[in-house]
Amino acid sequence: MTAVIPPPRTATGLLTMRQLIRTEHGERLHALLWQAGAGWRMVSTAVLGGGIGERAWVLNAQVSHGYRRTDPDRHLAELAGGAGAQGPGVGLMTAADVGACARGHDGGVEAVVTAGLGVRGWAASPAEGSLVSAEPGTINIVVALPVSLTDAALVNGVATATEAKVQALIDAGYDCSGTPTDAVCIAARIPRSDEEVHAFAGPRSLWGARLARAVHSAVRAAAPAP
Numbered sequence: 001m002t003a004v005i006p007p008p009r010t011a012t013g014l015l016t017m018r019q020l021i022r023t024e025h026g027e028r029l030h031a032l033l034w035q036a037g038a039g040w041r042m043v044s045t046a047v048l049g050g051g052i053g054e055r056a057w058v059l060n061a062q063v064s065h066g067y068r069r070t071d072p073d074r075h076l077a078e079l080a081g082g083a084g085a086q087g088p089g090v091g092l093m094t095a096a097d098v099g100a101c102a103r104g105h106d107g108g109v110e111a112v113v114t115a116g117l118g119v120r121g122w123a124a125s126p127a128e129g130s131l132v133s134a135e136p137g138t139i140n141i142v143v144a145l146p147v148s149l150t151d152a153a154l155v156n157g158v159a160t161a162t163e164a165k166v167q168a169l170i171d172a173g174y175d176c177s178g179t180p181t182d183a184v185c186i187a188a189r190i191p192r193s194d195e196e197v198h199a200f201a202g203p204r205s206l207w208g209a210r211l212a213r214a215v216h217s218a219v220r221a222a223a224p225a226p
Contacts, residue, residue: 014144014187015110019099020083024064030099031061032112033083034142036187043154044185048073048091052151057089058185060114060140062098092183094138104217107210108146111161115139115222120176137179139165139219143211148191150199157186157201157211164203164212168219173226186211 020031035057042055049055059080069075076091096116104111119137141161149157161184166177191197201208 029062032098034058039190040187042187044090045183046090046092048076055089056087057085060092060098063093065095090185092140102218102221104214106213109210109214111143111214111218113218113222120179123177139182141184144187148197149188153201158184160203160208160212161215164215165219168216172223
């Protein structure tokens, strides 16, 4: 079963996602699929399709608490393929309910965020704890820009999105920088021969500032009250 989650009326509709519903081991789980199609370059920290390259889709899949599969990349690829996604893509996962996603948009930039904050803390922590896969604490951020970015600007966009996430968490009353398993995906257009390729995506650049505001808005909306 699928349902379409429409973009806000004032947005450009870049990130139109389908909500997928499946049952695994008797548990009802959701996923969000953006079938972007051709014409996109993405940078991601995701377990599937991470790095920089041309990507045609993004899947953000909910998995059960205590997830124990040792091949999450294969699992995500199977879920995306079963939903009709073709070609290379990006796969994110979380134990949070992705059906409760939130959107942010600013000047043509769109962000979709899912947030679980059951396991959170500061990035530079003196305690060395073991990471348990898919704990109920993950913030997944997907951003789409209607312009082209250089490789360096794509990487800069990940940093900007992360800064905006931390700012939003602090503004919401959380004493943390995020969770141990947060992931980011930034998508930008593949440039045509006559199009400008933007070299900056820091928070004071034109497109970086819009990205930051979109992510901040979406994280604030997605994060439950502490």
